[in-house]
Amino acid sequence: MTLGVRLSEGRFALLLVLPALLAIFAVVMLPLLYSLWLSFTDVNVLRTSGPALELFGVRVPLFRWVGLQNYVGIFDDPLYWSSLWRTLYFVGAFVLEATLVGLGMALILNERFAGRPLLRSLLLIPWSLSRVVVGLLWIGILDFEFGAFNGLLYNLHLVDGSIAFFKDGFSALNVLVSVYAWNQAPFAALLFLAGMQSISVDVYSAAEVDGAGYWQRFGYLTLPALRPILFLVTVLATVNAFLMLDLIYVLTMGGPAHDTTTVAWLGFQTAFTFFKFGPGTAILYTLTALCLLLTLVYYRLILARFEPAA
Amino acid sequence: MPQFMSDCFSEGAQVFDAQNRVIVDQEPGAARTMERWQKMYRTGLVNPEVLTKTSSTDVHRLFWAGRYAYHTNHSYYLKTIAGEPQNSKLAPKKARMAMYPGTGATYMWTDSYVLNARTKALEDAWKLTRFLGGNLNGDWYVQRQWCLIAGLDNPYPEMYEHPEIVQSYDRWVDLKLLRLQSTKGKVIGAYKEPWYAEYDTKALAIVHDIIRGGVTVPKGLKQLASLQKSLA
Incomplete structure (x- = not known):
């Protein structure tokens, strides 16, 4: 059976590594970017509340941006x-x-x-x-x-x-x-x-x-x-x-x-x-x-x- | 820090004022406590590694070694020391106790259970909280188990009257004295303040410096007060 789609060698390679890249993005890059974002925000969970994203039932707070203050x-x-x-x-x-x-x-x-x-x-x-x-x-x-x-x-x-x-x-x-x-x-x-x-x-x-x-x-x-x-x-x-x-x-x-x-x-x-x-x-x-x-x-x-x- | 508070209270000193501000720098009793601790440390009356033990439980256990003149225990450790022959060579024996010296006032520590502001199943959570920390079904079930199994002190005076508990405690502790001592316990409202956890940790380093003589007692006590101001 053929899919009838012709891919260049580069794109085919990319397709093969895409699942791994997505997994790395989800478990490495995303937490890194989120923690980097946190370092520029005012986050004290004992004091602050505010908007948040609901991701798969997990509440991810979005805190106030304070730039380089931290x-x-x-x-x-x-x-x-x-x-x-x-x-x-x-x-x-x-x-x-x-x-x-x-x-x-x-x-x-x-x-x-x-x-x-x-x-x-x-x-x-x-x-x-x-x-x-x-x-x-x-x-x-x-x-x-x-x-x-x-x-x-x-x-x-x-x-x-x-x-x-x-x-x-x-x-x-x-x-x-x-x-x-x-x-x-x-x-x-x-x-x-x-x-x-x-x-x-x-x-x-x-x-x-x-x-x-x-x-x-x-x-x-x-x-x-x-x-x-x-x-x-x-x-x-x-x-x-x-x-x-x-x-x-x-x-x-x-x-x-x-x-x-x-x-x-x-x-x-x-x-x-x-x-x-x-x-x-x-x-x-x-x-x-x-x-x-x-x-x-x-x-x-x-x-x-x-x-x-x- | 619990030990510091106990000693301050027994010296008649307040640690916090009515607004939960730290006022040890204005209390001669706090200075006397610190001077006494400096002397104990300097003269080797306590274990020299007492400042690096990772929990107050470890610190208390160090004192069990019995090598040092200065000795202190949580009262609930008495159940192990005096009441459990499998864990203690002193048991079974009724512990000899004395009231905390000075004014007899001490710091009493109890666990508290709190509900999160975003608690989803509020009714169920509140029911569980009352079951764990209160008297949900009128039988003091959890509190009674803490007393019977672990020999914990309790914030509810009724517990010291409960026949089952009286019978159990009577084997290893002077219940009359324990009851009297519990009336001298102080409620520390500052614990509920959002800054308290940070204060507690950072204050410990200042107290260590005072004990080791790295900073004078008046200066160290001032640092404790200004630390609280900076966090509140």
């Missing part, structure tokens, strides 16, 4: 700026820690030794745990009163009492960095390992014949070959770190005071605790802008300069 408001708020500097510290420390630990793990797991397949499987356990579980697990390990780690140190006579990891804000922030790195480094290791395994063994053999030692082979062969993976790992780690919320929720709730409040936490609180969706989405869109900016920087630093000349 963005001006957050840039005037000292808490936003202190949260931003804290976020940048968190992101920097996390990207460094997760990347280095992941790379180290991958280097070890790339070597041949007994039990390697088992260790590769075990490696994924921290990454596969829900972050709420990760948080609760680390509370159990680090707690001042009941923590296993404090118990271990005490039983080994290394400390007199217990260490209060969450007493001081800076210490609590660093605990967050390390716990998140513990959770995410295995994924980085997995990507690095995949990259290492795609490097030809012949190249290493040739380098060995030429007298290159382990670190020379790592510096001149492994690392350059891993640049696309390094780019991917750093971009993913950066975006994940910027948006990390669940561990803060479980471990510190942004405290003591605001000492572990990041921009993501501030945006979440503004939107979902104070019900101010306008300023809340505006805060979170500044994170999106930062993520995009940093991705471009990474691209220039890691990838672009190593692309082959045309």
Whole structure:
């Protein structure tokens, strides 16, 4: 049976991908555009009411347009700026820690030794745990009163009492960095390992014949070959770190005071605790802008300069 | 914040005025409370991680450790501590209680159920609300279950007279004292204000700063008052 309609190759291709494009528009673009719209409006569901669209039985409020007022408001708020500097510290420390630990793990797991397949499987356990579980697990390990780690140190006579990891804000922030790195480094290791395994063994053999030692082979062969993976790992780690919320929720709730409040936490609180969706989405869109900016920087630093000349 | 309010009330200080404005900066009792808390924290009378616990329940549980001189409990935890041998080595025992010190006035917290302004099935929703939070069929069914199962305090004095509840509570709590204490509870109208949720969260950070000595008590209390003004 024929439909009797002749389509060009381009239009036929478009027809085939149209369902996927429509689905992406509905589940990705539409919420993005709506949240962007919210960031330019006055939305406090505790105070405002107004016109709304009824979509499939769901009431979608249309709020009052206030232009850049939400963005001006957050840039005037000292808490936003202190949260931003804290976020940048968190992101920097996390990207460094997760990347280095992941790379180290991958280097070890790339070597041949007994039990390697088992260790590769075990490696994924921290990454596969829900972050709420990760948080609760680390509370159990680090707690001042009941923590296993404090118990271990005490039983080994290394400390007199217990260490209060969450007493001081800076210490609590660093605990967050390390716990998140513990959770995410295995994924980085997995990507690095995949990259290492795609490097030809012949190249290493040739380098060995030429007298290159382990670190020379790592510096001149492994690392350059891993640049696309390094780019991917750093971009993913950066975006994940910027948006990390669940561990803060479980471990510190942004405290003591605001000492572990990041921009993501501030945006979440503004939107979902104070019900101010306008300023809340505006805060979170500044994170999106930062993520995009940093991705471009990474691209220039890691990838672009190593692309082959045309 | 509930603990702060309890301590303020017991010091004879008001936290809110009749218009629900925060007035702790004008109350010497609030300053005394904060100075006492600063001292407790500084001298290690409370768990040093008390400020990062994610809920007031966690904070109260920390005090159960019994290592610290300063100890406080929600009264309804007593059911677990004193009345449940499967959960507590102290049980079964009738808890020794004391009235809250000072004026004896405390903050009492109860859940409230509210209807949305756009509630569609209004009659049914109102019926459900009265069933959950009131006395729909004249038998106090839900309130009675809360008392019997969880040992919750209750805003309805009738509950403390109910024979089934008297019999249950009598096993683990000094009911006479609990009844007396409940008469000293304060109603906090500010809870109904739309700014309260934001105030509660943001005020907590200021209170943390005061406790840690990052800001002086008078300055911190002024910040609490101006925070409320900025949100109202």
